[in-house]
Amino acid sequence: MLHQDPLDFPPMKIVDNMLIGHDGGLFPNKGEVSKALKELQSQFGFNLDPEAYVDSLTVGERQQLEILRLLWLGARVLILDEPTTGISASQKAKLFETLKKLASQGMVIIFVSHKLEDVEGLCHKIAVFRQGSLVGEVAPPYETDNLVELMFGKVISLDEKTQLEFCEPAVEVAGLSIDDNRIQIRGADLIINCGEVIGLAGMEGSGQRQFLRTLAGLIRPVGGEIVLNGKRMTGKPYHAFQGVGVSYVPASRMEEGLIPGLSITEHFILSEGQSGFFIDREKAVTVSRERITSFNIKGEPVTRVEALSGGNQQRALLAMLRTPLRLLLLEHPTRGLDIESSIWIWSKLKDRCKQKTCIVFISADLEEVLHYSDRILVFYNGKVSQPLDATSTTVDQLGQLIGGKGF
Numbered sequence: 001m002l003h004q005d006p007l008d009f010p011p012m013k014i015v016d017n018m019l020i021g022h023d024g025g026l027f028p029n030k031g032e033v034s035k036a037l038k039e040l041q042s043q044f045g046f047n048l049d050p051e052a053y054v055d056s057l058t059v060g061e062r063q064q065l066e067i068l069r070l071l072w073l074g075a076r077v078l079i080l081d082e083p084t085t086g087i088s089a090s091q092k093a094k095l096f097e098t099l100k101k102l103a104s105q106g107m108v109i110i111f112v113s114h115k116l117e118d119v120e121g122l123c124h125k126i127a128v129f130r131q132g133s134l135v136g137e138v139a140p141p142y143e144t145d146n147l148v149e150l151m152f153g154k155v156i157s158l159d160e161k162t163q164l165e166f167c168e169p170a171v172e173v174a175g176l177s178i179d180d181n182r183i184q185i186r187g188a189d190l191i192i193n194c195g196e197v198i199g200l201a202g203m204e205g206s207g208q209r210q211f212l213r214t215l216a217g218l219i220r221p222v223g224g225e226i227v228l229n230g231k232r233m234t235g236k237p238y239h240a241f242q243g244v245g246v247s248y249v250p251a252s253r254m255e256e257g258l259i260p261g262l263s264i265t266e267h268f269i270l271s272e273g274q275s276g277f278f279i280d281r282e283k284a285v286t287v288s289r290e291r292i293t294s295f296n297i298k299g300e301p302v303t304r305v306e307a308l309s310g311g312n313q314q315r316a317l318l319a320m321l322r323t324p325l326r327l328l329l330l331e332h333p334t335r336g337l338d339i340e341s342s343i344w345i346w347s348k349l350k351d352r353c354k355q356k357t358c359i360v361f362i363s364a365d366l367e368e369v370l371h372y373s374d375r376i377l378v379f380y381n382g383k384v385s386q387p388l389d390a391t392s393t394t395v396d397q398l399g400q401l402i403g404g405k406g407f
Helices: 014-019 030-041 059-072 089-104 116-122 144-152 208-215 238-243 253-257 264-272 281-294 310-319 339-354 366-372 395-402
Strands: 077-081 108-112 126-130 133-138 169-179 184-193 197-201 223-228 246-249 327-331 358-362 375-380
Touching: 014 030, 014 059, 030 059, 059 077, 059 089, 089 108, 089 116, 108 116, 116 144, 126 144, 133 144, 144 339, 169 208, 184 208, 184 358, 197 208, 197 366, 197 395, 208 246, 208 327, 208 358, 208 375, 238 246, 253 310, 264 281, 281 310, 310 339, 327 339, 339 358, 339 366, 366 395, 375 395
Parallel strands: 077 108, 197 358, 197 375, 246 327, 327 358
Antiparallel strands: 126 133, 169 184, 169 223
16 A cells, blocks of 8 residues: 555665565665666656655655555555655656556556546546445546535535735745755745745755745755845744744644644644643643634544544644744645645635735645646746746646746
8 A cells, every 4th residue: 555644764765665575585685676666767757866865855755655665566456545646747647657557467456536637537437435435436437526526415616716915025035045965946036925825836856845944944045035024034943933923834744744642732732832830731622622623623632643634634734823924834735635625725824815924835736836826936956937927827838847848
């Protein structure tokens, strides 16, 4: 099974992760494994360095590693949970081509996804589950509206794109240069008005994640300026950025966003802060119940966060954000979520915009980037485009830029 959150060992190298579960004896031949990895990933257009450490990879690249490892281990039944999250359209096309080939050779592929275009384009049959029950099995030709109605018991459609009134500039980025061990970004410029949504698009590893983490104070830039509400923040740590109203929501929920083993209530104790010497647990439980209700989290105050589904973990992360915020930074905010949950999360984020919060987010879903952004930055191999007006940009134009054409 390929899980939605990759089951790997971040402190180890890619080649060592490939060896896990492989019967190679006491002294496995890493050279042969590296060669096999390179040959296998060439079929997908992936570009993973066998000697790179897993904790240096993006979430999408870690999913790529899991796909390659399972195929290399010779699995005959593949269960894939949201495998297309975080990979590019071209990589997805190659993955689907391979899955179809494997199925034609007798392999069983069970493909779990909330993305209807994925299941419609790949699967020979679709089984729809709702609230733990099988509510229908559908064969081609597929009708999207019928599938949506089976999933939710009603027809769901995207909310209309809204344009909010922007106020004064809240974030100014001038000549920002970033040196990462994997990529370099030079001379990025951007002014973000309060209440504005900026989408970051590009293939995995093109620099958008480093840009986002630099805006959070998690990466120190080598040049340029970051100014928030008139305060120069360049080179300051994340805690200083938090102090002026910046919050960062990572894609890896259980590694950077939440703490396994702690309950929902204990997370609110940490996020809300405490006044006085002793922890007011009664107040924390009350806050937890209020947020669980308002954010529709399927859990109880005592529920440990690792027991929540991916969608409920995302809702819990958003519920812990403080008010007010000046800048909210999000990696793949709707990763692995169904249509209804995605719409709900963006309704909450748009409420933040009405409170003059700026939002900068990364998404591999170009439709999401175009629908919810006011302006878009495209990243290609460390290069950053000029801001694009989302209302006058098409998916095709965005795809061309992501592929490096027009830079």
